Amino acid sequence: MYKYKPLEKVKIDIDAVNATFLTTNPQLSSYESKEFCELISEISNYRVYVYQRKVSGFDGYFLRQEKANPKKVAYLGSARKHCCVFHDKLFTIDSFSPTHRVYHPLICKDINTGVQTEMKVLSDKGFREFIGTSMHLYCQDVVHSLEAHNDTMTLEVYRYPADSLLTKETYHEECIYHIHIRFTGGKFTIERVFPEKEEHTPKKPYWRDGSGNVSCPGDDCSHECDDSCPIWLNKIGLSMLQINQFDKAVESFEAALALAPDFLDVQNNLGTAYGMNNQHQEAYEAFKKAHEMKKDYPKALNGLIVAEMNLLLPTERHCQSRAILVFMALSY
Numbered sequence: 057m058y059k060y061k062p063l064e065k066v067k068i069d070i071d072a073v074n075a076t077f078l079t080t081n082p083q084l085s086s087y088e089s090k091e092f093c094e095l096i097s098e099i100s101n102y103r104v105y106v107y108q109r110k111v112s113g114f115d116g117y118f119l120r121q122e123k124a125n126p127k128k129v130a131y132l133g134s135a136r137k138h139c140c141v142f143h144d145k146l147f148t149i150d151s152f153s154p155t156h157r158v159y160h161p162l163i164c165k166d167i168n169t170g171v172q173t174e175m176k177v178l179s180d181k182g183f184r185e186f187i188g189t190s191m192h193l194y195c196q197d198v199v200h201s202l203e204a205h206n207d208t209m210t211l212e213v214y215r216y217p218a219d220s221l222l223t224k225e226t227y228h229e230e231c232i233y234h235i236h237i238r239f240t241g242g243k244f245t246i247e248r249v250f251p252e253k254e255e256h257t258p259k260k261p262y263w264r265d266g267s268g269n270v271s272c273p274g275d276d277c278s279h280e281c282d283d284s285c286p287i288w289l290n291k292i293g294l295s296m297l298q299i300n301q302f303d304k305a306v307e308s309f310e311a312a313l314a315l316a317p318d319f320l321d322v323q324n325n326l327g328t329a330y331g332m333n334n335q336h337q338e339a340y341e342a343f344k345k346a347h348e349m350k351k352d353y354p355k356a357l358n359g360l361i362v363a364e365m366n367l368l369l370p371t372e373r374h375c376q377s378r379a380i381l382v383f384m385a386l387s388y
Contacts, residue, residue, distance in 0.1 A: 063120070063130045063131065063132070063169075063170035064130065064131050065128070065129065065130055065131075066119065066129050066130065066131050067129075068093070068107065068119065068129050069127065069129075070093045070105055070107075070119065070121055070126065070129060071126055073091055073092065073093050073107075074092065074093055091107075091108070092107075092108050093105040093106070093107050093108075093119065094106050094108065096118075096139060096140070096141060096146075097140070097141035098123075099141065099144050099167055099168075100144075101122065101123055101124070101168075102120050102121060102122060102123060102167055102168075103120070103121045103123060104118060104119070104120055104121075104132065104141055104146060104167060105118070105119045105120075105121060106118055106119075106135050106139070107119050107135075108135070116134070116135035117131060117132070117133060117134050117135050118131075118132035118133050118134075118135060118139070118146060118148075119131065119132060120132050120167055130170075132146055132165060132167070132170070133146075133148070133163070133165055133172070135148075136148040136149060136150050136163070137149070137150045137151045137199070138150070138151065138199055138201060138202035138211075139202065140202050140203055140204045140209060141167070141204065142204040142209040142237070142239070143239045144166065144167050144168060145164050145165065145166055145167065146164075146165045146167055147162060147163065147164055147165075147202065147204075147209065148162075148163045148165070149161075149162045149163065149199055149202060149211070150199070151198055151199050151200070152194055152195070152198055153178075153182070153194050153195035158180060158181065158182035158193055158194070158195050159176075159180060159195070160178050160195040160197070161174035161175060161176055161177075161178075162174065162175040162176075162177045162178075162211075164244075175237075175244065175246070177211065177235050177237070177246055178195055178197040178199075178213065178235075179195060179196050179197045179215070179218070180195075181195075181196050181218035182194055182195050182196055182218065183196050183216050183217070183218060196215055196216045196217065196218045197213045197214070197215050197216075198213065198214045198215075198216065199211055199212070199213055200212040200213065200214055200232070207238055207239065208236050208237070208238050209236070209237040209238075210234055210235065210236050210237075211234065211235040211237075212232065212234055213232070213233055213234070213235060214231075214232050215230060215231050215232070215233060216230055217229065217230050229253070231250060231251050232251070233248060233249060233250045233251065234248075234249045235247070235248050235249075236248075236249065261315075261316075262277060262278075262279050262285075263285050263286060263287055263316070264316075270286060270287065270316050270318070270319045272287045283311065284315070285315075286311075286312035286313070286315040286316040286319050286322065287312075289308045289309070289311050289312035289315070289322075290308070290309065290312050290319070290321065290322045290325065292308045293305045293306075293307075293308035293309040293312065293322070293325055293326075293329065294325065296308060296329075297325075297328065297329060297332065300332075302329050302330075302332055302333035303333070305325075305329040306326065306329045306330065306333070309322050309325050309326040309329060310326065313326065318349070320346060320349050320350055320353060320356075323342060323345055323346040323349060323356075324342075324343065324346040324353070324355050324356050324359060326342045327339045327340075327341075327342030327343035327346060327356070327359045327360075327363065328359060330342055331359065331362065331363060331366070336363055336366040336367050337367065339359070339362075339363045339366070340360070340363035340364065340367055342359075343356050343357075343359035343360040343363050344360055346359070347360050
């Protein structure tokens with residue numbers, strides 16, 4: 057690439073180059089030719105071209121041609137993947153950020169004066185990619201297109217998740233979003249428009265009915281009875297109680313409660329398993345929780361009374377519990 061300074065005059069006859077191309081290569085596209093000047097845009101006094109020159113690989117840069125004097129051609133900068141002219145400014149940006157560099161600016165060059173500025177429009181977070189033994193660092197935003205329509209210039213951007221090793225913050229999920237740049241009040245404004253996040257309603261487990269209660273679908277169930285179902289785990293736990301395998305019963309009931317913490321029968325059965333295994337303090341806690349889940353649940357209250365007696369708690373404690381149980385019985 058030739059090292060010209062912005063707006064330095066270059067000895068390229070754009071019209072002659074293109075005339076030669078069209079005469080000798082009528083069937084070729086500009087990217088297949090060895091030399092070609094492609095018109096990008098026009099403003100009041102100038103035309104802007106990208107000069108493409110294939111020598112070894114690709115060599116290209118932007119040129120400014122005076123309309124009044126086509127022989128006057130000036131250098132505007134190195135060619136980039138995406139470019140467009142907007143409000144007499146040449147905007148350019150590559151798709152990816154350069155290797156080992158997360159900062160990836162939008163270059164803004166005044167076509168009239170050659171003054172260049174940078175606009176920070178993309179994320180300053182990145183992701184890592186290993187190629188062989190080398191680690192490459194890229195901006196998480198990849199530019200798909202850069203176009204200007206009427207009073208808005210738009211970048212279409214694909215966002216990758218930022219590398220968690222580079223930042224502890226959480227950024228927008230992987231998506232395609234748009235950056236709109238407008239010229240208002242003598243300055244450029246930037247607006248980023250992300251797609252609305254879809255709100256995913258958690259799928260109701262097959263072992264809950266329409267009201268959200270734990271309930272076996274019966275013959276209508278299309279799932280196998282396994283450890284993913286708290287109803288099945290409760291049945292396993294009860295079977296373990298019948299053969300005095302109390303530790304395994306506790307294990308099954310706790311697994312069921314991990315899936316459905318509101319499963320009242322299982323909470324009560326857990327207290328029973330602890331009590332039968334002489335773990336009276338654990339039984340007391342389990343029955344107490346079952347009683348708190350439903351105050352008028354006789355099984356839980358009865359288990360709570362037995363646990364209090366086994367723990368030799370003060371007489372008034374289990375007498376009070378028994379009085380509540382008798383009142384409930386009389387209320388039915």
